[in-house]
Amino acid sequence: MRIGLLGTGPWAEIAHGPALAAHPDVEFTGIWGRRPEAAAALAATLGTRAYADVDELIGDVDAVAIALPPDVQAPLAARAAAAGRHLLLDKPVATTVTDARLVADAAEAAGVASVVFFTLRFDATSSAWIDEQAARDGWFTARAEWLGSVFTSGDSPFADSPWRREKGALWDVGPHALSVLLPVLGDVTALTAVQGPGDTVHLVLRHDSGASSTAALSLTAPPAAAGMTVELRGTTGVASLPDRADGPVPAFGNAIDALLTAVRTGVPHPCDARFAARVTELLVSADPV
Template identity: 65%
Template sequence: MRIGLLGTGPWAQMAHAPALSRHGELDFVGVWGRRAAPTKELADSYGVRAYDDVDMLLADVDAVAVALPPAVQADLAVRAARAGRHLLLDKPLAPTVEQARAVAEAVEEAGVASVVFFTTRFQPEAEAWITEQAAVGGWFTGRAEWLGAVFSGDGSPFATPWRREKGALWDVGPHALSVLLPILGDAKRVTAAAPGPGDTVHLVLDHAGGASSTLTLSLTAPPAAEGAAAELRGSAGVTRLPESTESAVSALIRAADALLAASRTGRPHACDAAFGLRVTEILATAEALLDGEA
């Protein structure tokens, strides 16, 4: 599969470009970015073509991997899907429900494969745990804590404008939801949303499976407190999400495997654009509660 990379920022440099170049079944064709100099620098470092026209890149590939801010990703994903290109996307799928729905609809209408890279879902230890707990059932409650220190230290490459605008809810919220939803069922409603220090938010969800869950999300946690955890309690006892030693590059290679499989079989992956849309809907509901609009 010929694949191109859209984006040249820290995540593209640290994860996407290395993963695409190392994957044995992908032909990494080239890079398009919004600024010429970083695009050429990243492309040159991998010996691929630097594109200054996104449509020219789309014409040369079968698929695209996207490492761009959510609003930019959403618009380009629709464009790529309509061109018949498979999509390896990042979370969140889009910053609004309307934009996320446009992506999901474009994917369905074009019949292309899509995978949204929720990092934890593509780590083997976490994937096995999620599958096992979903089969067990009988969960009474769950909790997830995703605490980052992006805005607590000095000069984090991920302190980007869109993260400053949207905060932890939209950046790490998708990770927490990607773990809880496949186990506890869809969120029937967000029953509470409260702010904490900095960009910290606390959410309470009611799930279709009968359980409730709480989420604590932050990008302004003290560095000594950062980390991710999830716990379930029910008739089977107490279980916790195992830690993973896998790098983001390895996880992204597994996401590319999933995209290849979906493109070959025609069977949607669990983390496709439709799931990305559902996550966006939940985040938008929580945001409205925080803003006093719901």
């Protein structure tokens, strides 16, 4: 499959680009970015071509991988889908319900496959644990904590991200928490959000299984307090999310595999654009802005 990359930021450098370059079943056709000099530099590093025109790249590929801010990603994803290109997107797929549904509707109308890179759903250890817990009944409650220090540690490559500074932890790490809680406990039927210090937000959720959950999300936690936890409690006892086994490149490689499988079989992946649109709907309902 010929895949082009849209985006040249830290996540494109750390995850998308290296995984595309290393994947044996992918022809990494080229890179387009909003900064041509950055596209040229990243393309040279990864041994592919830099494109000056995004539509030219879309025209030369079978699928696009997008590592761009969500408000930029959504219209480009819909455009690529309308051109018949499969989609390998990042979370959040969009920050408005309209844009998120635009992407999902465009993919379905064109009959193209879509996979959205919710990282834990493609890490081998984490995804196996999520599937195992989803197969069990009797969950009573869950607690998820994504407490990052992106804006307090002084060394994060994402600290200068304008969209993260504007939208905060709810939109950056909130999708991760929901991507774990929803497949295990079911869709959300009620949601309450309370603002904490900095960009911290606390969510209380009711699920259609009858279970409840909480999520604490932050990018402004003190470095000594940072960490990630998911704990489930139910009739079978207590289950805790294990540490991730893979880094971002192997996980994104698994996302590429998932897209290839969805294209080959015609069976939608659980983390497709429609699921991502539901995540956006929930985040919008929790956003105090």
